[in-house]
Amino acid sequence: MATAAVPGLTVQAAGAHTRHAQGDYDAVRLVATDGRKLIIRAPRSQAAESEQSADLVALRSLTAGIRSRLPFDLPAFVGQAPIDGTRAIVTDFVPGRHRTADELTSEMRLAESVGLAIAAIHALPTGFVADAGLPRRTAAESRDEVIALVGRAADTGRLPAALLRRWEEATDDAALWRFEPTVINGSLGAESILVDGDRVTGVLGWARLAVGDPARDLHWLLTSRGAAAERALEAYLAGREGAADEHLPRRALLYGELELARWLLHGVDTHDESVVEDAVVLLDGLVATVHDRSSEPLAAQTGPILTVGDVERLLDGTPRGHVPREAGGALLTDSYDFSDLERVGEIEQVSADATAPIPLDLSDWGDAAPGGDDEPSRGEPPAGDRPAGERRSDTA
Structure with missing residues (x-):
């Protein structure tokens, strides 16, 4: 699906990404053959789809000129592909670690x-x-x-x-x-x-x-x-x-x-x-x-x-x-967080003849320790809890 969403993309490896999805998304981390690190997400609920669409509209509004005024990086939209009546979104990886x-x-x-x-x-x-x-x-x-x-x-x-x-x-x-x-x-x-x-x-x-x-x-x-x-x-x-x-x-x-x-x-x-x-x-x-x-x-x-x-x-x-x-009224939308990647320890090779996972160097992909369960969800908030002025149709 990622290769369909991003023309010319060749995926070398992939691994599940679930820690911050709170059950509302299917998410997979990707490593491309050209070295790019990406993430692809598909929403599981209407609320998640609306939130992802709003996030995408916002990210697209943050042009290169606007981003140049900020002393930090933001995710960038890379591509999208249809899936089961909704769409999966591919974005790039923003390096860094989470702290309380x-x-x-x-x-x-x-x-x-x-x-x-x-x-x-x-x-x-x-x-x-x-x-x-x-x-x-x-x-x-x-x-x-x-x-x-x-x-x-x-x-x-x-x-x-x-x-x-x-x-x-x-x-x-x-x-x-x-x-x-x-x-x-x-x-x-x-x-x-x-x-x-x-x-x-x-x-x-x-x-x-x-x-x-x-x-x-x-x-x-x-x-x-x-x-x-x-x-x-x-x-x-x-x-x-x-x-x-x-x-x-x-x-x-x-x-x-x-x-x-x-x-x-x-x-x-x-x-x-x-x-x-x-x-x-x-x-x-x-x-x-x-x-x-x-x-x-x-x-x-x-x-x-x-x-x-x-x-x-x-x-x-x-x-x-x-x-x-x-x-x-806001879903947790840090869909670009790679801080839990070390929990995986290894991610699967994507190729026709793959028979075993390929261990990768994850030292710059996050700070979570390997192993352990993903964080539990409190459940899905009501879609209508956001103030009316914040409901946005997907115009991207």
């Missing part, structure tokens, strides 16, 4: 690279997003989306009154929502970032590329626990060259807290009481932080921009790394 949020902010130089990488995304010219027909949200529209989300969570009857009050105060504060929209990845997290040593080498998962609130890309960073987390924020602000508004960290914290509301709504929408109960426990844990005397309101305050230390006090009790990306 805490690891990304554990060392000064790497944390600085992370902050500058995010700032570079937010500094991109916005015109190409409109040219590609991707979402563009004003500050007012970003605020309205949050108001709608809080309203839906409140309607479940499971949202603690203290959090409803806290979030309503934030959305009622006009000063908090005075910002200039920027290009955003839209679903950026530690799992989106690839690194080599002390620098960011790639960013994956662009299905929610848009113009909107830059704070959406930062909540995971502000709640990381690395010793150099403050340096990451400082590098980000320096990279924005004064363009970042003073209340951006507070909105980022709000988005972080709202991930728990999204998890609650995911449980309600899918009629999964175990998810609902899990979300309620997490929300109750956040209430404890809200009532702690070290906590501060999210509504705008006079004074300088928050430091990472201030941010940690605000969300010190918020459980992190527990709410999956599905809660926000």
Whole structure:
């Protein structure tokens, strides 16, 4: 199928790629005879097909000129082929290794690279997003989306009154929502970032590329626990060259807290009481932080921009790394991740007379240890959980 998708391609070897597909894709890693490393994916569900199409539209909008402004690599579309009423997509391999949020902010130089990488995304010219027909949200529209989300969570009857009050105060504060929209990845997290040593080498998962609130890309960073987390924020602000508004960290914290509301709504929408109960426990844990005397309101305050230390006090009790990306309506789309390739240990030779696998040198293909099971999936999120403004038809 890959050779049908890419004219002239000759595949030397291939191996299954499943760790980050979460059951929504069939994915295979490829080595071409000319040395190229590629991946081909075919969606298994309508939701995965929509997400893959959105990712492809975004990647195609990121032209060579736009990519040249970024200090890291992005996947590039190579080809496609029809399969069972959908299509398989071939992309190239972006080198790098995955790290947790805490690891990304554990060392000064790497944390600085992370902050500058995010700032570079937010500094991109916005015109190409409109040219590609991707979402563009004003500050007012970003605020309205949050108001709608809080309203839906409140309607479940499971949202603690203290959090409803806290979030309503934030959305009622006009000063908090005075910002200039920027290009955003839209679903950026530690799992989106690839690194080599002390620098960011790639960013994956662009299905929610848009113009909107830059704070959406930062909540995971502000709640990381690395010793150099403050340096990451400082590098980000320096990279924005004064363009970042003073209340951006507070909105980022709000988005972080709202991930728990999204998890609650995911449980309600899918009629999964175990998810609902899990979300309620997490929300109750956040209430404890809200009532702690070290906590501060999210509504705008006079004074300088928050430091990472201030941010940690605000969300010190918020459980992190527990709410999956599905809660926000976005599938985990790092389909170009090769970090688990060493788990395979060897990949099969592709030839007519192949009788045994050919061991390959995998030292530059990822950092996962050989062996072990793939990560389990929490299940497929509802296809309609994405805000209406983010549903895109496949125009690629």
